[in-house]
Amino acid sequence: MSDGVQKPRLYPLVWLLIALLVIYLLDRWLPVAGLLPPPLHRIGALIMLPGILILLHSGASFIKAKTGLLPFSDATTLVTGGLYRYTRNPMYLGMVFFLLGVALFLGSLSALIPVAAFAWIIDRQFIRDEEIFLTGIFGDEYKEYKKRVRRWI
Numbered sequence: 001m002s003d004g005v006q007k008p009r010l011y012p013l014v015w016l017l018i019a020l021l022v023i024y025l026l027d028r029w030l031p032v033a034g035l036l037p038p039p040l041h042r043i044g045a046l047i048m049l050p051g052i053l054i055l056l057h058s059g060a061s062f063i064k065a066k067t068g069l070l071p072f073s074d075a076t077t078l079v080t081g082g083l084y085r086y087t088r089n090p091m092y093l094g095m096v097f098f099l100l101g102v103a104l105f106l107g108s109l110s111a112l113i114p115v116a117a118f119a120w121i122i123d124r125q126f127i128r129d130e131e132i133f134l135t136g137i138f139g140d141e142y143k144e145y146k147k148r149v150r151r152w153i
Contacts, residue, residue: 019118023111031108044105051097058090078138092122
């Protein structure tokens, strides 16, 4: 890849699965303080669902535009409509909401650690390099888009 951007070894969905596993393990083996007691822990499900919907809707936008869905794949179209009018990274945001919902549903404070770690990893290993990658492909169009729309929310 050009501009010092390297193809990732683990894709975001793999990081998502790793984070889910760590959330579960921390909640079961190292629970630290309860966040939401039953039945309030069900609030987590109310956060998981929008996360899934955000992820699916934003992925569908890429499929509809017939552009690469995986990070650093062939980007033929700059998707700026739908949820991309409000955040440059709705797929990642949907993943974070989903993980947050799972952590809240399980209920221990320790389950939140992987959520923060996942967001940090995605930001550092994907988003920043994707911005360089997309600037190289779309130039001023992407730079203008970055000025109008925030990275996360």
